[in-house]
Amino acid sequence: MPEYEGVNATHIEWLEQQIDMMNATLPPLKDFILPTGSILVSQLHVARSVCRRAERQAVILQQQRSQAIRSTAVSFINRLSDWLFVAARFCTDPEKVSEVLWDSQALKTFTDSQ
Numbered sequence: 001m002p003e004y005e006g007v008n009a010t011h012i013e014w015l016e017q018q019i020d021m022m023n024a025t026l027p028p029l030k031d032f033i034l035p036t037g038s039i040l041v042s043q044l045h046v047a048r049s050v051c052r053r054a055e056r057q058a059v060i061l062q063q064q065r066s067q068a069i070r071s072t073a074v075s076f077i078n079r080l081s082d083w084l085f086v087a088a089r090f091c092t093d094p095e096k097v098s099e100v101l102w103d104s105q106a107l108k109t110f111t112d113s114q
Contacts, residue, residue: 005070005072006073007070007072007073007076008072009072011072011076012072012075012076012079015076015079015080015082015083016079018083019079019082019083019086022086022087022089022090023086025090026086026089026090029089033089035049035088037088037091037092038091038092040091041088041091041092044084044085044087044088044091045084045085045088047084048081048084048085048088051077051080051081051084052081054077055074055077055078055081058073058074058077059074062074
């Protein structure tokens, strides 16, 4: 249905506003974080991973058949994956779970103990 537009710029702008609102309450991210925490936080990280996979597939589809998917849909998927990441960070405080930062020394210690 080429004439059907399920996602438009308004949807993308809404996601960006939500991202900005959540980010305003979060400390700046200076390191990578590990996708751990509560069940809610972990599920948001899994959803983000699935969304990124869908984004990669959408980009491939767009490259192979440009008329098959609108660029606004690809942009929406991109912003949605960012929203899921920020939402995972945002939910750490209500869940009383702190973010686990990536630490190469901790990773080395963990792998050495295995």
